[in-house]
Amino acid sequence: MSPKIKFQTPTGMKDLLPEDLEFYQRVFEVVDDFAQLFGFNKIQTPIVEDVQLFEKGTGGSTDIVEKQMYILKTKGGEYLALRPEFTPAFARAYFEHGMVNWPHPVKLYTFGPLFRYERPQAGRLRQFYQFNFEIFGSKKPISDVEIIYLFWEILKELGLKNLIVHINSIGDKQCRPYYKKSLVRYLRSRERDLCPDCKRRLKTNPLRVLDCKQEKCRTVIAQAPQMLDYLCGECKQHLERVLEYLDALEIPYFLNPYLVRGLDYYTKTVFEIMPDNVPNPTALAGGGRYDDLLKLIGKRDVPATGAAAGIERIIALMKEQNVFKPSKKKIDVFVAQLGDKAKVKTLKILKDLKKAKIYPAFSLSKDSLGDQLKIADKLGAPFVIILGEEEVLKGKALVRNMKTGVQKEVKFEKLGQEIKKLLKKKK
Numbered sequence: 488m489s490p491k492i493k494f495q496t497p498t499g500m501k502d503l504l505p506e507d508l509e510f511y512q513r514v515f516e517v518v519d520d521f522a523q524l525f526g527f528n529k530i531q532t533p534i535v536e537d538v539q540l541f542e543k544g545t546g547g548s549t550d551i552v553e554k555q556m557y558i559l560k561t562k563g564g565e566y567l568a569l570r571p572e573f574t575p576a577f578a579r580a581y582f583e584h585g586m587v588n589w590p591h592p593v594k595l596y597t598f599g600p601l602f603r604y605e606r607p608q609a610g611r612l613r614q615f616y617q618f619n620f621e622i623f624g625s626k627k628p629i630s631d632v633e634i635i636y637l638f639w640e641i642l643k644e645l646g647l648k649n650l651i652v653h654i655n656s657i658g659d660k661q662c663r664p665y666y667k668k669s670l671v672r673y674l675r676s677r678e679r680d681l682c683p684d685c686k687r688r689l690k691t692n693p694l695r696v697l698d699c700k701q702e703k704c705r706t707v708i709a710q711a712p713q714m715l716d717y718l719c720g721e722c723k724q725h726l727e728r729v730l731e732y733l734d735a736l737e738i739p740y741f742l743n744p745y746l747v748r749g750l751d752y753y754t755k756t757v758f759e760i761m762p763d764n765v766p767n768p769t770a771l772a773g774g775g776r777y778d779d780l781l782k783l784i785g786k787r788d789v790p791a792t793g794a795a796a797g798i799e800r801i802i803a804l805m806k807e808q809n810v811f812k813p814s815k816k817k818i819d820v821f822v823a824q825l826g827d828k829a830k831v832k833t834l835k836i837l838k839d840l841k842k843a844k845i846y847p848a849f850s851l852s853k854d855s856l857g858d859q860l861k862i863a864d865k866l867g868a869p870f871v872i873i874l875g876e877e878e879v880l881k882g883k884a885l886v887r888n889m890k891t892g893v894q895k896e897v898k899f900e901k902l903g904q905e906i907k908k909l910l911k912k913k914k
């Protein structure tokens with residue numbers, strides 16, 4: 488094998504550079520802030536899990552499990568999957584750590600990378616980021632609305648405008664089988680008008696036909712029976728309560744009868760938040776209730792509701808709507824040093840500067856003062872601390888105002904306070 492000359496990021500994956508990370512960081516900060524406000528606790532699960540967890544918890548008939556999982560075989564012969572979503576891992580952690588005995592509902596959240604073997608030509612990433620919130624142990628419609636409201640508020644706090652909630656109920660195991668039967672009967676009668684994917688879905692997962700984006704399938708779907716007409720009393724009442732709460736919170740929503748999650752453990756509420764009034768919008772966040780999932784993973788009935796949001800899509804919209812400008816990193820002060828003793832002193836005064844919340848820049852590998860002042864100028868540092876051998880001996884440094892060239896001697900232990908004072912004066 489010839490040696491690789493050039494290395495690149497793997498297909499469908501990308502480096503996040505400092506400017507990208509300012510956007511991610513902004514999202515993470517808002518998510519952490521709202522998690523605290525709404526009383527959610529953060530957990531981190533491993534990036535890999537037993538393949539079977541996703542086969543059960545995501546569903547064997549989903550594209551994710553059928554086509555998009557990264558599976559590794561370990562030396563010990565175990566099969567592990569890079570996580571394609573968070574929810575099954577949360578459910579596993581819930582049982583594994585006895586959260587069953589915690590006060591309920593148990594409210595958890597996280598954010599981080601997920602992995603799906605997507606087609607990169609469609610512009611999809613194979614490593615992407617999501618944040619995820621789950622409430623375990625509540626059957627109540629208000630918990631669905633708590634999740635919707637939380638995601639809504641996070642997106643609004645990020646500055647995003649013109650959003651709408653699409654909402655639907657997909658019933659439960661009481662009423663959905665009747666609907667499914669009548670849907671399948673209808674779709675069979677129109678089978679030749681469906682795309683090849685939907686012909687397959689008709690056998691494996693007929694509900695998924697409802698969210699096919701193909702034009703010819705859309706025409707068929709427009710005349711299909713709707714779940715809303717088949718809801719049992721309990722599911723109907725649940726949906727009505729959810730909509731009442733959304734009205735009371737003044738969240739704009741659209742009752743979308745074609746919104747589905749194609750898996751049997753999803754129950755009642757499903758929702759997505761997306762840009763309003765744009766052609767072919769993609770959802771920023773999506774989720775709903777899945778009362779029958781936890782039993783598949785932990786053999787115990789625990790009702791649950793939750794959602795996830797795609798951070799890359801959110802960032803793309805933040806850029807499109809121009810609602811966040813990454814701030815060029817602001818330097819308070821540059822520390823220029825001359826000689827070895829001064830280099831060591833530079834490192835030693837960092838802690839004092841930190842106490843005064845002054846964040847400096849410095850270039851220890853440079854020896855000439857001229858070079859260092861040039862860097863300070865490029866970084867836009869308003870002040871420079873200058874340390875030479877003599878200053879180190881005297882226990883003082885020179886502080887120079889880069890604009891006026893005026894400089895004064897300041898004792899080392901006063902540096903932080905002095906810079907702070909000068910920065911204040913400058914404003």
Ligand SMILES: [Zn+2]
Pocket residue numbers: 681682683684685696699700701704
């Ligand atoms: Zn289709």
Ligand SMILES: [Zn+2]
Pocket residue numbers: 658659660661662663718719720721722723
């Ligand atoms: Zn029902």
